[in-house]
Amino acid sequence: MKKITLILLGLLLFNCKGPEPRRAIKQSSGSIIKESVARNKRLLQEEEKLFQEIIAKDTTNTYLHSDTGSWYFYNVKDTTNSYTAKPKDLVTMTYTILSTxxxxxxSYKEIDTIKYKVDLQELFPGLRHSVKLLKENETATFLYPSSLGYGYHGDTKKIGVNVPLKATISILKIEKENK
Structure with missing residues (x-):
């Protein structure tokens, strides 16, 4: 009886392995992601080419390129003020969205004047970045690639899929965060 118990115990010890992870039944090659990246690069190149054409035709304004990928020019520039909005500041502004x-x-009337808590409220990406470039009492017009606009979803109302945008933004007031 002892022999049988020892044999069973020995078999249990040698047959017990750690848990084996389950393997995926179907392994993807990542080709869908690669295709998506290539498509997005082509789309951005096309939009940049469109922006360069717009800039070349507009001889009255001097365009600047932002770090985030938008192009812009000042309609009204304040050279006396140096403070730009920082995260958690409260910005009062108006803006309009145009096609290229x-x-x-x-329009300004549809959107109305809004109060925006910088980086704490939802706006489309380009607008969030642009607010931090402007000072109080400044107005600028921005060109946004679709990736900085409403992207591949659009806004489900008036802005379609992958539409580059133009927006004119006016900063009316910047209230610094109280620390």
Missing amino acids: NNDTIY
Whole structure:
């Protein structure tokens, strides 16, 4: 009886392994992601080419390129003020959204004056970045690639899929965060 117990105990010890991870039944090659990256690069190149054409035709304004990928020019520039909005500041502003053909998508009247807590409230990416470039009482017009606009979803109302945008933003007031 002792022999049988020892044999069973020995078999249990040698047959017990650690848990084996389950393997995926189907392994993807990542080709969908590679195709998506290539498509997005082509789209950005096309939009940059469109922006360069717009800039070349507009001889009255001097365009600047932001670190985030938008192009812009000042309609009204304040050379006396140096403070730009920082995270958690409260910014009062107005803006309008246009197509790259200058057709109004959302007017100042539709959007109205908004108060925006910098980096704590949702705005489309380009607008979030642009607010931090402008000073109080400044107005600028921005060209946004679709990736900085509403991207591949659009806004489900007036802005379609992968639409580059033009926006004119006016900063009316910047209230610094109270620390």
